[in-house]
């Protein structure tokens with residue numbers, strides 16, 4: 001193992017549902033990811049298919065904003081792009097995941113590059129990731145979320161509700177915003193549900209549990225706020241085929257260790 005967590009870091013993750021490691025990724029690697037995200041975001045390379053792109057929901061088609069600035073996010077890109085795949089298998093990140101999941105057998109569930117463009121970069125409302133990834137059990141996947149830019153309150157940094165992962169699945173992702181409010185708001189009123197804003201320097205990585213309630217603000221700055229989220233799970237996780245509302249995913253890729261029969 002290249003990167004060993006202290007007992008205090010592990011305890012903090014289990015208590016709070018997230019762990020921040022500052023400056024985990026070296027400047028050269030971040031620069032490479034920044035350049036590649038601009039090329040992909042500006043549609044200058046063609047190995048990432050259009051099916052991997054999602055446009056901001058509230059963008060007016062008549063708007064004078066250039067098309068590449070309307071991109072909300074790209075997903076499932078590491079399977080097409082070597083630079084992002086190299087990041088997914090970055091030893092330091094996978095070492096952390098391995099210690100937090102307490103296994104050496106790890107697969108990638110999915111990955112997402114959040115572009116959060118200026119002006120149109122929208123808020124991401126409170127949610128739990130496992131409420132969308134309904135068919136994967138156990139519901140303890142971990143997202144390694146790498147800051148490609150500096151993250152501030154102004155440009156819409158991540159927001160976490162520490163400890164919320166310990167309360168199970170609290171609302172389905174398909175719930176309306178009002179319904180989610182109904183479910184989450186009573187929780188937010190307790191003192192222990194204070195919101196933590198996660199301001200980060202580029203190169204820092206935030207690891208969060210798939211049941212942690214989180215979101216991010218609107219981008220009120222004049223520049224893109226790019227964050228790359230890779231979602232990891234145990235190779236021993238299983239997919240419940242009876243679940244009908246789960247996203248259709250490409251084949252899950254092995255990141256470290258081995259795979260198991262009848263598992264993901």
Ligand SMILES: O=C(O)CCC(=O)C(=O)O
Pocket residue numbers: 114116124129143145158214215216227229
């Ligand atoms: O980057 C963001 O703004 C939100 C990220 C997020 O919700 C996630 O990675 O699960």
